[in-house]
Amino acid sequence: MIDEIAAIRLGVFLTILALMMGLESLFPARRLAKNPQTANMATRWLGNFGLLIIASVMARLLLPLGLAGFAVYTSQMQWGLLPAIDLPLWANIGISILLLDMLIYWQHRLFHRIPLLWRLHKVHHADRHVDSSTALRFHPLEIIISIGIKALAIVVIGVPAEAVVLFEILLNGFAIFNHANIRLPLRIEKAARYLLVTQALHRIHHSQIMAESNTNFGFSIIWWDRLFSTYARAASKADDKINIGLSDYPDVKQNAWLTGLLWLPFTGKK
Numbered sequence: 507m508i509d510e511i512a513a514i515r516l517g518v519f520l521t522i523l524a525l526m527m528g529l530e531s532l533f534p535a536r537r538l539a540k541n542p543q544t545a546n547m548a549t550r551w552l553g554n555f556g557l558l559i560i561a562s563v564m565a566r567l568l569l570p571l572g573l574a575g576f577a578v579y580t581s582q583m584q585w586g587l588l589p590a591i592d593l594p595l596w597a598n599i600g601i602s603i604l605l606l607d608m609l610i611y612w613q614h615r616l617f618h619r620i621p622l623l624w625r626l627h628k629v630h631h632a633d634r635h636v637d638s639s640t641a642l643r644f645h646p647l648e649i650i651i652s653i654g655i656k657a658l659a660i661v662v663i664g665v666p667a668e669a670v671v672l673f674e675i676l677l678n679g680f681a682i683f684n685h686a687n688i689r690l691p692l693r694i695e696k697a698a699r700y701l702l703v704t705q706a707l708h709r710i711h712h713s714q715i716m717a718e719s720n721t722n723f724g725f726s727i728i729w730w731d732r733l734f735s736t737y738a739r740a741a742s743k744a745d746d747k748i749n750i751g752l753s754d755y756p757d758v759k760q761n762a763w764l765t766g767l768l769w770l771p772f773t774g775k776k
């Protein structure tokens with residue numbers, strides 16, 4: 507069962523990734539900047555996909571059956587709030603996905619706010635370009651901390667395993683979607699902003715200007731940003747002119763090479 511779930515997750519992941527990479531190569535919203543601070547595509551992808559592989563292997567070693575396997579166990583033990591209030595399964599799944607999504611929003615805010623966590627999350631933001639591969643670019647230690655936070659939430663809320671699987675597929679899919687280097691047609695963009703974090707909204711979050719990167723923290727639905735007052739509908743520059751990345755890391759050996767990315771949290775003042 508766990509193997510089948512893993513196969514479905516991988517299948518959905520590869521499908522969405524292929525679709526978004528196809529779209530961004532056909533209709534790129536922004537061109538890759540040509541300057542000494544920005545690595546070429548091949549170097550960026552090597553670093554970004556390299557981090558994904560290392561983080562996935564580490565997550566596997568830490569939790570061989572994944573968070574879904576963990577939730578199967580906690581459900582059997584009837585741990586958490588939801589098993590105690592006895593709602594139908596579909597309601598438990600809906601409530602769990604909403605709560606987990608809100609949790610990830612707050613986790614993301616914490617990773618920006620707390621200096622030690624920001625050291626790790628900077629690896630994601632140091633990318634000088636945003637595309638589908640940026641969605642995969644997280645320091646392995648950030649992935650491990652995030653798994654720990656989600657595991658804790660699963661126990662406390664009493665998340666059913668079905669919700670964990672669905673949530674992970676959704677979170678992963680939406681992250682690739684909103685990092686893709688594409689721009690939705692204006693009418694769709696306008697409508698989508700009532701529900702989703704669009705690519706244009708997420709690019710504001712990747713601005714070098716701190717006040718802009720401290721907005722639009724959501725990964726899938728935009729409601730949390732609207733509810734907790736971190737929603738920004740435009741940056742100071744037009745979407746195709748926003749300076750993306752972190753100005754503290756102008757060296758491609760630090761902002762793109764795999765070795766530099768792994769080492770980045772342990773360098774610099776903060």
Ligand SMILES: [Zn+2]
Pocket residue numbers: 614618627630631711
């Ligand atoms: Zn961020």
